[in-house]
């Protein structure tokens with residue numbers, strides 16, 4: 001994903017329609033480009049002008065063919081984004097290239113978070129070829145494809161969303177990692193896996209509830225779990241304590257380090273907990 005935040009874009013819009021609106025400062029200052037699709041957030045007062053802003057954005061961004069405007073929050077367990085096409089091609093299925101990987105997806109119907117880009121690259125550099133990796137919330141392969149491609153590790157990728165799973169299967173073939181990567185459609189808690197060296201939990205809503213299933217699938221002597229979570233205010237200590245208690249119930253001693261990924265909303269951050277587990281049996 002390319003995040004464009006430029007005064008040039010804002011100035012371009014001000015130049016084009018600044019005179020016809022009450023408060024030009026409300027015009028968007030940037031956008032995200034995923035493949036050929038621009039995703040825009042527009043001030044509610046300017047939503048009646050969404051089509052005009054969309055057409056201008058197509059004119060400004062030569063790589064774009066479609067423009068979607070955010071209409072509301074991402075919905076449900078399957079994380080369905082809420083965008084409306086306001087300009088350009090109705091074909092919003094696109095291929096986005098990042099870190100040497102081609103991701104085919106429809107960003108109007110599948111979430112592809114801009115804030116995770118550094119983590120996607122970082123994680124793909126941590127894995128060695130002899131590992132067995134499980135991605136419990138794979139979506140179109142944001143974490144698991146770069147891991148499979150760059151490390152050659154054996155990867156199992158699970159997702160409950162059938163559209164995401166469809167793209168995931170296509171992406172596995174397109175990036176030619178079918179020999180070391182497998183996709184499964186379903187709730188990760190219903191998928192039995194064993195002897196994982198590393199488990200990625202890239203989901204933000206009550207992720208800690210899924211931890212027992214991850215611990216159950218880890219190899220006997222231990223491994224590492226990358227657990228993403230929303231952290232409200234000072235809740236980090238609470239989450240750490242839960243991780244330690246759960247780990248110990250499954251016979252592991254946990255060493256935890258955490259990193260912020262991005263600000264999620266006021267008072268809420270997205271963090272990743274790297275949980276190193278050693279058997280205490």
Ligand SMILES: C[S@@+](CC[C@H](N)C(=O)[O-])C[C@H]1O[C@@H](n2cnc3c(N)ncnc32)[C@H](O)[C@@H]1O
Nearest residue numbers: 077078079111137139142159160161187188202
């Ligand atoms: C927001 S996406 C995150 C994708 C990627 N892991 C990342 O962090 O960038 C979360 C994904 O988790 C999937 N998901 C949610 N609950 C699930 C479950 N119980 N089992 C498997 N997949 C699940 C959703 O369908 C969605 O594709």
